[in-house]
Structures are given as C-alpha cells and as structure tokens.
Amino acid sequence: MAEFVMPSLGADMEAGTLIAWLKKPGEKVSRGEIIAEIDTDKGVIEVECFTSGVIEKLLVEPGAEVPVGTLLAIIREDGEAVAAEAPPAAPQQERIKISPLARKTAESLGVDPARIEGTGPGGRITQEDIERAAAAKSAAPPPDQSDPAARMRQAIAAAMARSKREIPHYYLGTSIDMTSRLEWMAAENLKRTVEKRLIHGVLLIDAVAKALKKFPDFNGWWTDGRFVQSPEINVGVAISLRGGGLVAPAILSADRLSVDQLMEAFRDLVQRARSGRLRSSELTGPTITVTSLGEQGVESVYGIIYPPQVALVGFGRIAERPWAVDGMLGVRSVMQASLAADHRVTDGHRGGLFLAEIARLLSEPATPSTD
Amino acid sequence: MERDSLRQLVIAKLTGIAPEVDPESIIPDQDLRSQIDLDSMDFLNFVIALSRELGLDIPESDYSKLSTLDSSVDYLSDRLASPPGQ
Known part of the structure; x- marks a missing residue:
C-alpha cells in the first residue's frame, strides 16, 4: 500500500487545507493524475498522485487543515492484493526532536x-x-x-529568512550582449501569428536549462547536510501575482523542451499561477530558480536562493549600450545577469563558468531549437 | 466599429488580464504597461485578445502603437478602417 500524505509544497509550508477529493475509494488512479485540491499560502494547488493503483481509503475530510506529512489517503498500488479490513490508520506525524527542558x-x-x-x-x-x-x-x-x-x-x-540564515550565498554578475538573440527572435516573430510569438523571457529560461546540462552541480537541493543532484532540470520561474506576492513554480524538464514548447509551458504556468491553479509537482519540483526584473527597469538582480535549492539566476533589463565588437565600438542590446549560489555546494570559479555558459548561449547568433 | 465601442473593448481586454484594475482609473494618455503593471506575457495576451476579437493581425512592430488607451483606440480604429492588406 502506498501512503498519500499532505505534501510539502515549499520550504515554508507547514500545513494545508484539503478542499476536495477528485477521486472516491475504489476508483483507479494513474501516476501524475490530479486526485485532490489543497488550499495553501500559494493558492489552490492541484495535487498529483505519485503512483498508479486504486484508492483504498480517504482518511481526511474536505475542509480539514492538517500539517505537512499527515496521511491523507491509502492507495493500493497496481499488482497489490486487496487488503483485509484493517483499522483505519492513524494520521502519522513526524516525531519532533526536542529535549524535555525545551518542551x-x-x-x-x-x-x-x-x-x-x-x-x-x-x-x-x-x-x-x-x-x-x-x-x-x-x-x-x-x-x-x-x-x-x-x-x-x-x-x-x-x-527567505531561512535562506539568509542557512545558505552562505555568493554572488556573481556579468553583462550579456543579447543583440543577436533578439534579432533572431524578432525575425521569428515576424513569421508567426500573434498566438505563436515568443517573448525574451523564454529565451532566458531556455539558456539556463541548457547551461545546467553542463553544470549539474547547480541543479538540485541541499538536503540532510549534503547536495543532492536532480536527474531532471526543472526551472522554477519567479512569477509575481497581481494581488501581491510571488510564486516560483517549475517548468518541468525544461532542458528537453524546444523554445516553442517552453513558451507554451511558460504561458500556461503564468496563467495558472495567477488564477491559483498550480500543480503540486510544479511547486515541489524546482531545481533552480530564474527571476527577471528587467521589465521593472531593474539593472541587476541579486536574488535570494529558494531553499532547498542551491542557485538562482537573475536577469535585469535589456538596454542599448556602447559595446566593443572586434575592436569596433557599436550600440548593442545588453543585459545584466547574475548568479546567486550556495557556497556549500559550489565555489566562485565554478559559478563563473556556469554564468559564462549562460552568457554564451544568450549572446551567440545560433538559434534555439523550435518546433 | 465606433471609437467608444473600441475603447470599451480595449478596457475589457485589459481588465480581463488585470481584474483588480478599476476601468475608471485608467489614464487614457499614460503608458499602459507601467500604469497597469503589465509584463511581456500580459502584453502579449492583450494583443492576442484584441487580435482574436477584431480579426486583425497585429505585427510586433506595431506594439508601440498600443502603448496607451488613446493610442490603442487610434491604432485599432485606423486598422479597421483600412482595407485588408494595407
């Protein structure tokens, strides 16, 4: 039997309120299927099932607020025999490590x-x-x-307080000549209907995802005192919400998407983030975060890493600047990029190479793949 | 389409993207992006919504003509008055 518990949808989440079950006992569920809706600080989250099988028992009623880790349902996994009637499992809570005096x-x-x-x-x-x-x-x-x-x-x-308390940040910055890449995008958009056009933010996500393939030590989490590298590249994207605040859900497996697929995924993510319909995997999955404040006129961004991630890439505004190319001074579209990284995992030398790879990808005339 | 109808349409599309905005508070000759806090994705969705509603292809090179409420109405009014292909 598999246990379906109240997920932790971020380092800051302590509890969630079950809004609704989308499945009943006896119904089949597939891995990745949405089976519950939970209200959290980040809005209503659609929670996906992590395994395939049949719902054996639902243990929490809609409307109940329960701590992270509380057992919500039991799922009989594919291939398992029907369980004999057993007393309902008590909600499980993690044992709290505390001395008698502190208690x-x-x-x-x-x-x-x-x-x-x-x-x-x-x-x-x-x-x-x-x-x-x-x-x-x-x-x-x-x-x-x-x-x-x-x-x-x-x-x-x-x-953010936890991040600044626990993570020894180091910061690096660079300037990137975006001219060639923006010219490519403008030429592409000229050929496309308005629904298929690209925005430059998607090029930034694309570059970070591709650079992580060469620098996997920035892609993962600091857990239990060590770095755990993620096999997937799930780029968290900081999205400001119209009512204030922000969320940073992930575009899953971003490195495997063409720039068109990334654009579609980004558009969908922004729309659902702002309407409060994110999925649990998008909140638990980010392996790095990208934030761009260029449209607010910001020159440079020096962000705070979202724990337990170990890096954040920030982008500022694109501005026309004097820029020397092949010994000639010209006017180019230049953007500031920054890296905030966890010094427990990487050092400045490695960070510099990672940032340089992002800069190379964003400044070279070669085009990202499209579909 | 009458200019007043176009104005209402533009406002409806903007408030569809930014529902917290009071339509009465939009200053007609001020930049929409900064006034309503539209980012690139919002602005693209605004253009898509206008394009679909009016059956117009709005090229990226014309985005600057949609920078304010007044200029959007002017631009859309001109485009609708022009024969296709011009």
Missing part, C-alpha cells in the same frame, strides 16, 4: 514545537529555538489567516 519551556511560553524548525544537531529543537519563537510570536501580530496576501507574505518571509 517544558515551549509549554510555558505557549509555543507549538511542531511549528518550529530546530537548529540543533539533526534538526533538534533547542531551548534557544523556543525562546526565539516566543519572542517572534510576541513581537509580530499573527497574520490574518483569511487574507491570502498576508498568508503569502508570511510564507515568503519564512522561506
């Missing part, structure tokens, strides 16, 4: 240890963690849980 302090200060991230050995919650949480609790008013924007801001605050 006692938590009780006296009214702090819930389940909501604290331990900084002690092996993630153990320390006395200091409890005192820090109590101080934060008294200093900051709780967010209005009915206000999605306030909840999202709180979630972003938690993730």
Whole structure:
C-alpha cells in the first residue's frame, strides 16, 4: 500500500487545507493524475498522485487543515492484493526532536514545537529555538489567516529568512550582449501569428536549462547536510501575482523542451499561477530558480536562493549600450545577469563558468531549437 | 466599429488580464504597461485578445502603437478602417 500524505509544497509550508477529493475509494488512479485540491499560502494547488493503483481509503475530510506529512489517503498500488479490513490508520506525524527542558519551556511560553524548525544537531529543537519563537510570536501580530496576501507574505518571509540564515550565498554578475538573440527572435516573430510569438523571457529560461546540462552541480537541493543532484532540470520561474506576492513554480524538464514548447509551458504556468491553479509537482519540483526584473527597469538582480535549492539566476533589463565588437565600438542590446549560489555546494570559479555558459548561449547568433 | 465601442473593448481586454484594475482609473494618455503593471506575457495576451476579437493581425512592430488607451483606440480604429492588406 502506498501512503498519500499532505505534501510539502515549499520550504515554508507547514500545513494545508484539503478542499476536495477528485477521486472516491475504489476508483483507479494513474501516476501524475490530479486526485485532490489543497488550499495553501500559494493558492489552490492541484495535487498529483505519485503512483498508479486504486484508492483504498480517504482518511481526511474536505475542509480539514492538517500539517505537512499527515496521511491523507491509502492507495493500493497496481499488482497489490486487496487488503483485509484493517483499522483505519492513524494520521502519522513526524516525531519532533526536542529535549524535555525545551518542551517544558515551549509549554510555558505557549509555543507549538511542531511549528518550529530546530537548529540543533539533526534538526533538534533547542531551548534557544523556543525562546526565539516566543519572542517572534510576541513581537509580530499573527497574520490574518483569511487574507491570502498576508498568508503569502508570511510564507515568503519564512522561506527567505531561512535562506539568509542557512545558505552562505555568493554572488556573481556579468553583462550579456543579447543583440543577436533578439534579432533572431524578432525575425521569428515576424513569421508567426500573434498566438505563436515568443517573448525574451523564454529565451532566458531556455539558456539556463541548457547551461545546467553542463553544470549539474547547480541543479538540485541541499538536503540532510549534503547536495543532492536532480536527474531532471526543472526551472522554477519567479512569477509575481497581481494581488501581491510571488510564486516560483517549475517548468518541468525544461532542458528537453524546444523554445516553442517552453513558451507554451511558460504561458500556461503564468496563467495558472495567477488564477491559483498550480500543480503540486510544479511547486515541489524546482531545481533552480530564474527571476527577471528587467521589465521593472531593474539593472541587476541579486536574488535570494529558494531553499532547498542551491542557485538562482537573475536577469535585469535589456538596454542599448556602447559595446566593443572586434575592436569596433557599436550600440548593442545588453543585459545584466547574475548568479546567486550556495557556497556549500559550489565555489566562485565554478559559478563563473556556469554564468559564462549562460552568457554564451544568450549572446551567440545560433538559434534555439523550435518546433 | 465606433471609437467608444473600441475603447470599451480595449478596457475589457485589459481588465480581463488585470481584474483588480478599476476601468475608471485608467489614464487614457499614460503608458499602459507601467500604469497597469503589465509584463511581456500580459502584453502579449492583450494583443492576442484584441487580435482574436477584431480579426486583425497585429505585427510586433506595431506594439508601440498600443502603448496607451488613446493610442490603442487610434491604432485599432485606423486598422479597421483600412482595407485588408494595407
């Protein structure tokens, strides 16, 4: 039997509310099929099934808010025999690592240890963690849980604070001559109907995805004290939401998509992010994040890595600049690019090579593949 | 199509992309992208929506003519008044 639990859809997520089951007990499900809708700080998320089989039991009722990791359903996997009637499984919760003294302090200060991230050995919650949480609790008013924007801001605050606390960032920047690539895109768009046209943001995602194939040490997560390289290149894209806040869902297997497929995937992702219809795999899957603030007039972006990822690539605006080519000064379309990377995983030398590869891909006249 | 109808159409397409925008608050001669905070994807969707609704092919080289509400109405009005191919 496979356990279907409340997924963690980001480093900042502690709990989610089950909105609806899309399957009933006894119904068949396929891997990747959406079986539930969950309300989170990032909006309503469609949760996909990770295995194929038959729904054996649904253990949580719609409307219930439960912590990450809570058992929601049991799935009988393909090939498994029907289970004998068994008592319903109790919702499972991860054991909290905390000393008796810290637990006692938590009780006296009214702090819930389940909501604290331990900084002690092996993630153990320390006395200091409890005192820090109590101080934060008294200093900051709780967010209005009915206000999605306030909840999202709180979630972003938690993730970004954790990133700056835990990840030793290093930053590198470079200037990229985008002229040839933009000329290629303009020529392409001239041949296309408006529905099929490209925007330059998709070229940036394409370049990062392709560069990661040569530099896989920027593609993955820092987990349990070590770097875990991802076999898939899932580029998270920072998307600002019209009501405030942002999400960074992934374009899955971005390196395998043509630029047209990337454009379609990007358009779909933006539309669903802004209407609150993302899928769980898009939030759990990013292996790196790309953010572009050029359209806001920003020259350079020095971002904060989204944990547990280990790198973020930022792009600024494209501006006409004096630029020397073959000893001749000309006017070119130039963009600033930056890399924020985790020094526990890579060093500046490696980061420089990765950024140079992105720059090479974006500045060379060769065209990205289209369909 | 009358200019007033075109204006309402442009506003409807903009508020379809940015539903939080009060149509009355759009300043007709100010840049739409900065006024409504449209990014490239939003703007492309705006152009697609106009193109589909009016049956016009709007080339990328004409995007600058859709920069404000007034200029969008002027541009679309001219295009609709011109015989196809001109």
